[in-house]
Amino acid sequence: MDSYSLPYTFSQRAQQLTSSTIREILKVTERPEVISFAGGLPAPGGFPVEEIKAAFDRVLSENGKSALQYGPTEGYTPLRQWVAEDFKRRGADVSPEEVLIVSGSQQALDMLGKLFVDPGSKVLVEAPSYLGALQSFSLFEPAYASVPTDDGGLIPEAITDELAAGARFLYALPNFQNPTGVSLDLARRQKLVERCAALQLPIVEDDPYGELRYAGEPLPGLLELGRKVGATIVRLGTFSKVLAPGLRLGYIVAPRPIIAKLVQIKQATDLHTSTVSQMAVYETIKSGFLDKHLPAVRELYKRQCGYMLDAMEEHFPNTVSWNRPEGGMFIWVTLPEHIDGTQLLARAIERNVAFxxxxxxxxxxxxTNTLRLSFVTVSEERIREGIAILGELLREG
Ligand SMILES: Cc1ncc(COP(=O)(O)O)c(C=O)c1O
Known part of the structure; x- marks a missing residue:
C-alpha cells in the first residue's frame, strides 16, 4: 500500500523517523544463545530490590493517599531539596528552585530539544555522542556540528568562534562517556567551561555515570566548575544507574529562567513525574543509603570491566586498540581502517556474539572502524567466550 492510500497522514517529523538497520540486526540478541555486548542496560545485580520494596511499602502505608495523587510539575519538594543538597556537598551552590524532577534523563533530552531547537538550529555534539540524545534532538531537526575528540575526549580548543557561532548549546558527556567510556581530565573540563562562558554557549552536561567511578580520582563536574566562571550549564542526572532505571527518575539542574520554561514544557508533556516513584526514591536515599550502596555497584562494574579488558588483552590482535575506562559501562574499540564495524557485526552474529x-x-x-562493547550484564565466562570469538574474527581480517 503506498502512503497516499493510508487513511491518515503522519507529521513530517514522524515521517523522517526510520528504523535503523542496526536495531534490526540486534533483534537477534534477544536469543539466549547470543552473547551480547550490545546492551546499554545497567547490571540488575546492582538493583537494591529489597530497599526499594521497603521504601514503597513505607510510603504507601504512611502516606498512600498523597503518593497516589497528582503532584507539582517541578517535582516532589523533599527530593528537589535532596538534589540541591547533594550538589552543595560537591561544591556547587544549587537551590531547590533550580532543580526539576523528570521521568528519566531521556525525557530531559526531549524537553531540551523542545526548548532550544528550531529546524536548522545549530547544536554542537561530541564525535561520537550518545545515540539516544541524537535521536531525541533530531525530532526537532537541528543542524548538528560535531566537536572533534581524541583519546582524552572532547577537545575544548576545537570549539572555535566559527564552530560556536549561532549554536544553541553544546551537548557534552564528561564522565565515562556513552559510547566511548572516556572521561575529560580536569584541565579540559576547566578549559571547556571557560571557553563556553566566553562564547556564551550553554552546555548541556549529561552525567548518568559520574557516580560509577571505580578507578582514578573523582573530578568536579562542568556544573561545579562552570558556575564559578559564569558559564550556563544545564546538568542532567538520573537515578537509573545508581538505583534502577525502571523507576524512571532523573533531574535537571539549570538557571531559574531555563527551569521555568522547562516546567511549562513538562506540563504539556506529562504534567509531572510519578509521585509514588519520587516519594519512594526519596524514602530510599534520604538517610545516606547511596553512600552504602554505591561502593558495591562500583566494585561489581570494576570486576566486570576487568574481565573484559583481560580477555581483550589475551584475544585481540595488536592491530586493534581500545581504552581502559575508569568508570561506567563501556569500552570503545578502534579496528584497523579496513574493517567496518557493521560488517564485523554481521559476521559476529553468525557466531552468536553481538556489539x-x-x-x-x-x-x-x-x-566506521569502531565499535562499543558493554561489559556489565554478561557473566565472566561468557565475556571470555565472546571476546575470544571476536578475536578470531578480527584475526581473519
Ligand atoms: C548518556 C545517557 N544519557 C541519558 C540516558 C537515559 O537515561 P534515563 O532516561 O534512564 O535517565 C542514558 C541511558 O543509557 C545515557 O547513557
Whole structure:
C-alpha cells in the first residue's frame, strides 16, 4: 500500500523517523544463545530490590493517599531539596528552585530539544555522542556540528568562534562517556567551561555515570566548575544507574529562567513525574543509603570491566586498540581502517556474539572502524567466550 492510500497522514517529523538497520540486526540478541555486548542496560545485580520494596511499602502505608495523587510539575519538594543538597556537598551552590524532577534523563533530552531547537538550529555534539540524545534532538531537526575528540575526549580548543557561532548549546558527556567510556581530565573540563562562558554557549552536561567511578580520582563536574566562571550549564542526572532505571527518575539542574520554561514544557508533556516513584526514591536515599550502596555497584562494574579488558588483552590482535575506562559501562574499540564495524557485526552474529558498531554514534560522517562493547550484564565466562570469538574474527581480517 503506498502512503497516499493510508487513511491518515503522519507529521513530517514522524515521517523522517526510520528504523535503523542496526536495531534490526540486534533483534537477534534477544536469543539466549547470543552473547551480547550490545546492551546499554545497567547490571540488575546492582538493583537494591529489597530497599526499594521497603521504601514503597513505607510510603504507601504512611502516606498512600498523597503518593497516589497528582503532584507539582517541578517535582516532589523533599527530593528537589535532596538534589540541591547533594550538589552543595560537591561544591556547587544549587537551590531547590533550580532543580526539576523528570521521568528519566531521556525525557530531559526531549524537553531540551523542545526548548532550544528550531529546524536548522545549530547544536554542537561530541564525535561520537550518545545515540539516544541524537535521536531525541533530531525530532526537532537541528543542524548538528560535531566537536572533534581524541583519546582524552572532547577537545575544548576545537570549539572555535566559527564552530560556536549561532549554536544553541553544546551537548557534552564528561564522565565515562556513552559510547566511548572516556572521561575529560580536569584541565579540559576547566578549559571547556571557560571557553563556553566566553562564547556564551550553554552546555548541556549529561552525567548518568559520574557516580560509577571505580578507578582514578573523582573530578568536579562542568556544573561545579562552570558556575564559578559564569558559564550556563544545564546538568542532567538520573537515578537509573545508581538505583534502577525502571523507576524512571532523573533531574535537571539549570538557571531559574531555563527551569521555568522547562516546567511549562513538562506540563504539556506529562504534567509531572510519578509521585509514588519520587516519594519512594526519596524514602530510599534520604538517610545516606547511596553512600552504602554505591561502593558495591562500583566494585561489581570494576570486576566486570576487568574481565573484559583481560580477555581483550589475551584475544585481540595488536592491530586493534581500545581504552581502559575508569568508570561506567563501556569500552570503545578502534579496528584497523579496513574493517567496518557493521560488517564485523554481521559476521559476529553468525557466531552468536553481538556489539554495537560505532558509526551510528556520530552525528556526521562517522568512523566506521569502531565499535562499543558493554561489559556489565554478561557473566565472566561468557565475556571470555565472546571476546575470544571476536578475536578470531578480527584475526581473519
Ligand atoms: C548518556 C545517557 N544519557 C541519558 C540516558 C537515559 O537515561 P534515563 O532516561 O534512564 O535517565 C542514558 C541511558 O543509557 C545515557 O547513557
Amino acid at each position: 554495537v558498531p560505532g558509526a551510528p554514534f556520530y552525528a556526521g560522517q562517522g568512523k
